[in-house]
Amino acid sequence: MAGALTSHRVDLMAGRLTDWLKGESGAHPAADALAELRAAKEAAEAANEAKTRFLASVSHEIRAPLNAIYGYAQLLERNDGKDALNAARVIRRSAEHLSHLVEGLLDISQVEGGALRLTREAIRFPEFLTQLIDMLQLQAQVKGIALVLSLSPGLPEFVHADPKRLRQVLINLLTNAIKFTDRGSVKLKVDYRNQLATFTVIDTGIGIAAEDTQRIFTPFERVGGAAAKQPGVGLGLAITQALVHIMGGDIRVESTPGAGSRFTVRLMLSQPLSPPIEPAPEPGAVTGYVGRERWVLLIDDDSAHLAMVRRLLEPLGFQVRTASDGETGHALAAQVQPDLVLCDVALAGESGWDVAAQLRRRHGAAMRIVMLSGEGPQSATIADPDGPANDTFLMKPFDFTALLDVIAAQLGLEWLRTAGTPSLAPALVSAPLPAIFASRAAAHCAEIERLVRIGHVRAIEAEIDGIAALTPEAAPLAEQMRAVLDSFDLKALEALARAVQADAA
Template sequence: MAGRLTNWLKGQGEGGSGTAAPDDAVAQLRAAKEAAEAANEAKTRFLASVSHEIRSPLNAIYGYAQLLERNEGKDAVSAARVIRRSAEHLSHLVEGLLDISQVEGGALRLSREAIRFPEFLDQLIAMLELQAQAKGLALVLDRQEHLPEFVHADPKRLRQVLINLVANAIKFTDHGAVTLKVAYRNQLATFTVIDTGIGIAPEDTARIFAPFERVGGEAGERAGVGLGLAITQALVHIMGGEIRVESALGEGSRFTVRLMLSQPLAPPTDPAPEPGAVTGYLGRERWVVLIDDDPAHLAMVRGLLEPLGFQVRTASDGEGALALAAQVQPDLVLCDVMLVGESGWDVAARLRRRHGAALKIVMLSGEGPRSGGPLADGPANDTFIMKPFDFTVLLDVIAAQLGMEWVRAPGLSGTAAEAPGGAAPLPFTIAPRAAAHCAEIERLVRIGHVRAIEAEIDAIAALAPEAALLADRMRGALDSFDLKALASLAKAVQADAA
């Protein structure tokens, strides 16, 4: 369109047409041409800016995944934590891009949480360390000796601001170091990002905070200039702070952010100990059908559920899923919304018509629940989970939908061998005669056969009067549905009998 407008305007200017257009029509067409060209240029800048925003956490994920794949990671747990935090930040960035209108309009809502300040900074540096190392740069955290342990902040937005500034410094620095300097005094936190990079010309220092603005010189040749600093400035202002820059060409840059981060009046109480990791579930065997056209997603969810004892089958399209469901009669279906060909909503509706309300259907998608088809609480599905999701969220939803109870590894609150009620284990004088019944109880616990367990406990109680205390304790565990404790008692009796 812009090309045709240019040719037409050129012809009018040269008098090539026998009919001259009115001046206002020519002006309108010229304005339309300029608007089209500006929109096209803005789109190009926007795509470059999005690339700038996502590459930092993506690089951490990619780098640490390669280290783990090559078995070069010295600490796999630490690598996994960096990958998870980077993925969380990537998810937050996507949300931030979708909510850019809220940021610019000042309608963004901030959270106020007590965060562990030094730990927060250490995690930030760990997330960006690989990116700096890849360019041969030193990434330095220069923090005041006595920082407060806790401060109030919106951790997601503060992290976004600092990552934007540090990642930007790394991008525009080819030699030397990038330093994050942190000071704190009278509730005022000062973050200074210092680099030894290419610097910014004086005439460009005001323009760099404008959305989609590209500066001149070498900096303008590097993709990503435009959106990151605009979002950063908007977030800093929304948080009630200020941001300024000092720079000179060839001498590096210094970005300074000042924010009021108050300290809690008293240190936050430590959260309750987290329960142990889920290792299985109580009751009968459950069947799950996964529907997704992404093999990596199918493998990931399958790898989570199968070790817990689920029978998992997968399908990549609607027809395959319907045939599979008719064959195995699953308890639960996890269905993606965006499938090749047929919509996941349509597949869910067909499954519901064929299998009724007994089949639990959970939709998984990167799109919102109202992205097409029925509402999330409509008749086609039972609930909805947004991607990316935390495994614990998925497990909580599965337990709620199927009315299940998880079996967990021992946590900080006790051990598997601990007797119900915290009492010391009993001296089982009846152990040799009760061992066979206890072995059967241990087997029945794994399949959740409650009535058969009751029968075995009654058989133990009938062995001798001294078995009554053991039987009562087992009944107490069964009545509270603490099958893990029941299995531990049964195992202890067998060990005593050996």
């Protein structure tokens, strides 16, 4: 709308200027102004068309996963929870797709505003790359193409990088290559020399016309031909180029229409002076907390959000009260004197920041407040200068673990937990398999270990069935694997598969 109004105003001004110039002879400075106005009009119209195309694409990208979420939620209601695990997985994947779309839009916003910050961590380089390829193998198999990882012999075990952003760059390039390749292969080739890592993604796909090789890096641009028929909003390569430049690298593309493309990214990834300390084993699930009973007040105008957080906190021993607006929140706070308030920023009719400020004035710094928002990181910059320095901000959607970490930090809680995930494989319940079958079982276990990394449960079940079919002596092992899989303890299953391979070696 704004673009159309701007274009209309430019038309009026240009028309009046043209009428005035008709009576003038020879060159006149106003002619240059007229040319500038015409250029501004064309730019405004182009921006308006790009916005319209972008909104149409984003609408499609949002509606597809929303339809899956809505549909499977209705099936759960109709079927009384039948096949609930599969429905939950579809809903979660769809929600993750929506989250990634929003994050992509925020990435563009942060890059343009200079607000994107990088981390620097020591990562296991070959393992990082292998896991990334494993994650995309199923996507390539569905299209019937090969996905290949080629690592140079001199690749270091550890490098310093921002794993989230490096993963984002490589996934964007690889998924694009898979999307536009119908036969042949997609290869990720990685070389490393003098702390310079070179990533080359080579495909045998449809290729890119020479005149489009720069346009593909422009936000919201979709090139013509077969590429225009593929789903997407035209953000992936724009974000990729921006991230590569922020990381101090460069990206290049070579392509031949009908023969494939080659994207090359070069980044400086230094090696740590000494191997990093291995992380501690993951703690068990939180079941409660030590000390007196704590009261939590939730203020949010989204009833589903209130119910979700309440169902998380009450089983842990918290007394939870909920309010859908600031007025009700103030009344409940005066009544129960909560230890912690979780307050949404965008309340209907009133800002969450105003509600938080009033709560602090009435109850003092002893009442801890955590602000929640779905508006993006910029919301955190509108902080209350009178609030305690240790009050904090959490962006939606959030992981339950992140919320519990924030609550523990605010209230100084010590969690009660179940036993942590065992680091070793459970003991085998069967005697060693005969040598003739041990190597075949090891082959199945190697595939199970790979499938565990991508969470492909049905394929894992098929491999376990393959082990059971080898010989009657393998039945106890297969049953133990099924029991571990049924509890969805994939780490224990992976460890068990490794143990079988070690026994067969």
